[in-house]
Amino acid sequence: MTALPTRHDEAFRYADIAALEAAWPVATRTIVVASGDTAAHSLVVADGAVHDIAIILGAGAQASFHVLNAARGYGRVAMRVTLAAGAQFHLGVAQIAGGDQTVEIVSEVVHAEPDTISRQVVRQVLAGNATGNYLGRVVVDRGAIGTDGEQSIRAMLLDRTATANARPELEIYADDVKCAHGCAIGELDAGALFYLASRGIPPAAAKALMLQAFLAEAFVGAEDEDQLTAAALAALEAIV
Amino acid sequence: MLRPAAVLDGADLLAMAPHERAAAGLFLGFQYPVEIPGVSMVQFLREALNSQRKSRGEAPLSGGAFLKLAREQAALLKLDAEMLKRPVNVGFSGGEKKRAEMVQMGILDPKLAILDETDSGLDIDALKIVGEGINAIMRKPDKAVLLITHYQRLLDYVKPDYVHVLAGGRIVRSGGPELALELEEQGYEALVA
Numbered sequence: 001m002t003a004l005p006t007r008h009d010e011a012f013r014y015a016d017i018a019a020l021e022a023a024w025p026v027a028t029r030t031i032v033v034a035s036g037d038t039a040a041h042s043l044v045v046a047d048g049a050v051h052d053i054a055i056i057l058g059a060g061a062q063a064s065f066h067v068l069n070a071a072r073g074y075g076r077v078a079m080r081v082t083l084a085a086g087a088q089f090h091l092g093v094a095q096i097a098g099g100d101q102t103v104e105i106v107s108e109v110v111h112a113e114p115d116t117i118s119r120q121v122v123r124q125v126l127a128g129n130a131t132g133n134y135l136g137r138v139v140v141d142r143g144a145i146g147t148d149g150e151q152s153i154r155a156m157l158l159d160r161t162a163t164a165n166a167r168p169e170l171e172i173y174a175d176d177v178k179c180a181h182g183c184a185i186g187e188l189d190a191g192a193l194f195y196l197a198s199r200g201i202p203p204a205a206a207k208a209l210m211l212q213a214f215l216a217e218a219f220v221g222a223e224d225e226d227q228l229t230a231a232a233l234a235a236l237e238a239i240v
Numbered sequence: 241m242l243r244p245a246a247v248l249d250g251a252d253l254l255a256m257a258p259h260e261r262a263a264a265g266l267f268l269g270f271q272y273p274v275e276i277p278g279v280s281m282v283q284f285l286r287e288a289l290n291s292q293r294k295s296r297g298e299a300p301l302s303g304g305a306f307l308k309l310a311r312e313q314a315a316l317l318k319l320d321a322e323m324l325k326r327p328v329n330v331g332f333s334g335g336e337k338k339r340a341e342m343v344q345m346g347i348l349d350p351k352l353a354i355l356d357e358t359d360s361g362l363d364i365d366a367l368k369i370v371g372e373g374i375n376a377i378m379r380k381p382d383k384a385v386l387l388i389t390h391y392q393r394l395l396d397y398v399k400p401d402y403v404h405v406l407a408g409g410r411i412v413r414s415g416g417p418e419l420a421l422e423l424e425e426q427g428y429e430a431l432v433a
Contacts, residue, residue, distance in 0.1 A: 195274040195328075199288035199348065200262035200295070209287060213278025213327075 011078065014133040014165045016102040019074030023050040030054045033061040035084070040223045042066040044231055045103075048073025054080050057087035059113070064089075066222040069103045070096040070235035078106040085113035091120040094218040094232050097130035097162075098239030104133035111139065111177075115146040123218040124155040125211050126162035127239040137169040138181075144174045151181035156188060156214055158207070158239065207240045208233070248352055262288070263295040265351030267344075269358050273337045276328035281340065284328050285310060285347050292348065313346035317373045334361030342373040353378055354386045359394040371397025392424040407432045 004024050005012040012020070029051070033039045035058035043051065048071050057063055061084070069075045075097075081089050095103040109118045124132040138149040155164035168181040188210055196206035212233060219228045246253040251264050276284070290300040301309070314321045317339045329337050338358055345353055355374070359367060371394055378385045387398060395417065403419040404411045405428070413419065413431060423431065 189274075192274050192276045194258060195270065195276070196284070196288070197258035198262060198268045198270075199284070199344065200259050200292035201284075201288050202259045202291060203257075205287065205291060206259075209279055209284070210276065213276075216278060 011106050011135060013135070014102070014104060014131060015076065016074040019048060019102070020050060020076070023048075023074075026050050026052045028052045028054050030056065031063075033057045033063045033087075035059040035061055037061050039063045040066075042222055042224055042228060043068075043077065044228070045069045045071045045075040045077060046231075047071060048075060050074070050076045050078075052078045055082070055089070057081070057083045057089060059084045060086040062088045064221060065091050066219055066224075066228060067091075067093040067105065068096075068219075068228050068231055068235070069093065069105060070232065071101065071103055073101060075101075075103040076106070077104070079108070081107070081109045081118070083109070083111050083113070083116040083118065086115045087113075088117040089119070090221065091118075091122075092218040092220065092222060093120075093122040093134075094215045094228075095122070095124040095126075095132045095134075096215070096232060096235040096239065097125075097132055098127040100129050102131045102133070104131075104135070106133075107136045109136075109138050109149065110141065111144045111147040111149060112141045114144055116144065117148045118150070120151045120153075121218050121220075122151075122153045122166075123215050124164055125158065125215065125236065125239070126155060126164055127158040129159075129161050129163075130239075131163040131165065133165045135165075135167045135169075137171060138179060140170075140172040140174050140177050140179065142173040145176040147174065147177040147179065149177070149179040151183075153181070153183040154214070155185040156211065157185065158188070204240050208236055211236055211240070259291065260295070262348070262350075263292045267348055267350035267353040269341045269345065269353060269355035271357040271360060273329045273332075273341055275330045275332075277330050279328050281324040281326060281328055282307070282310060285324075285344060288344075289347060310343075310347055313343045316346060316376055317343050318369050319343055335363060335366035338362055338370055339366065339373070342370055342377070346373070346377045349377075351382065352384045352386070354388070356388045357390070358387070359389055359391060367394060368397055370394070374398050392420050395420050405431060 002025050004021055007013055067077055093105050097103045122134045126132045134153050136151055140147045151168040153166045153168055164185045166183045168183055170179045193206050215232050219225045222228055253261050286306045310324055311321045319339045400417050403415050405413045
């Protein structure tokens with residue numbers, strides 16, 4: 001695809017098209033994990049950037065991909081993942097945005113063959129007029145029996161003016177599969193914030209403490225979990 | 241008509257935000273302590289103590305010194321120190337939550353503690369432990385406790401200096417410890433009627 005997408009394209013429905021234009025066209029980065037191999041990748045989007053990634057997992061391969069999308073400006077990570085028989089894929093994403101920023105993750109995970117597992121954990125913290133998007137499709141091809149796919153999508157809005165769009169989708173063409181998705185968009189619990197304040201923790205620190213715990217779920221199992229968490233905390237401080 | 245006021249050591253509590261009241265020396269014991277998934281007790285209490293110390297112009301407590309203090313206070317309330325590694329109040333039984341509140345009080349070392357029905361949800365043994373904990377932490381000349389309760393039972397362990405009966409938003413009677421015993425016998429109805 002070389003023509004600049006419009007918002008009529010489903011995968012770009014909530015995109016910041018003006019910012020996208022500056023980065024267009026986007027080259028696809030392909031990651032191949034050979035049969036039986038294990039790979040761990042992480043990506044920190046700190047400045048406005050558009051990423052397009054294809055991940056191809058061979059039979060029995062295992063891969064994890066962790067993303068911190070806390071772009072100043074427009075941050076978009078699109079990925080298409082294909083799993084051969086017995087392959088396992090884990091995606092952990094934290095998106096943090098304030099101001100007028102848009103951050104988004106667009107994933108398509110294709111279970112092409114039997115006995116594959118995919119897990120997607122997406123956590124978003126959005127403040128000001130920011131928009132955070134997750135468009136995620138899990139496709140189970142015909143014959144891909146024994147598939148186990150899961151999407152867990154949660155967003156925390158710090159201001160009523162922030163927006164979270166979440167569209168977890170399942171497209172299943174096989175029997176005997178297990179697929180689940182859950183999505184929740186909410187605000188920090190006022191009772192918990194008061195409890196923390198009553199012990200002497202100032203409001204901003206109380207929020208950061210709770211949000212840190214919320215975001216931590218995205219980085220569980222990452223090889224560079226500590227660095228990702230530290231970078232996420234720095235991004236949080238800028239918007240809390 | 242008198243203007244309502246709440247003053248602690250000359251500081252106007254009503255003009256302060258909740259975290260500033262805590263730093264001024266006020267502790268609130270919750271009837272229903274809040275569960276906070278993902279935040280460990282240790283992390284929460286260290287942040288709380290150091291926030292209070294910072295606002296009083298004191299140096300923060302190091303990780304080691306804090307853990308030592310936390311273990312001492314947990315032992316005082318016979319709470320397994322391992323529980324402090326768990327998320328705040330998550331999965332704690334009713335009694336454990338109340339004991340954990342008292343451990344928090346011990347760590348934060350307030351001047352004034354307002355304990356809201358700390359005896360609810362406690363079995364007989366836990367009641368004794370919590371009562372003795374309140375005495376050990378707060379029974380000092382420079383400290384005070386306002387204990388809110390419906391029952392005499394906690395007062396067997398925490399001997400009150402004054403007893404006030406609050407009904408319909410007003411103190412309708414005041415006395416010494418004997419007033420609580422009298423209430424236990426006659427009920428509130430006779431007094432309020």
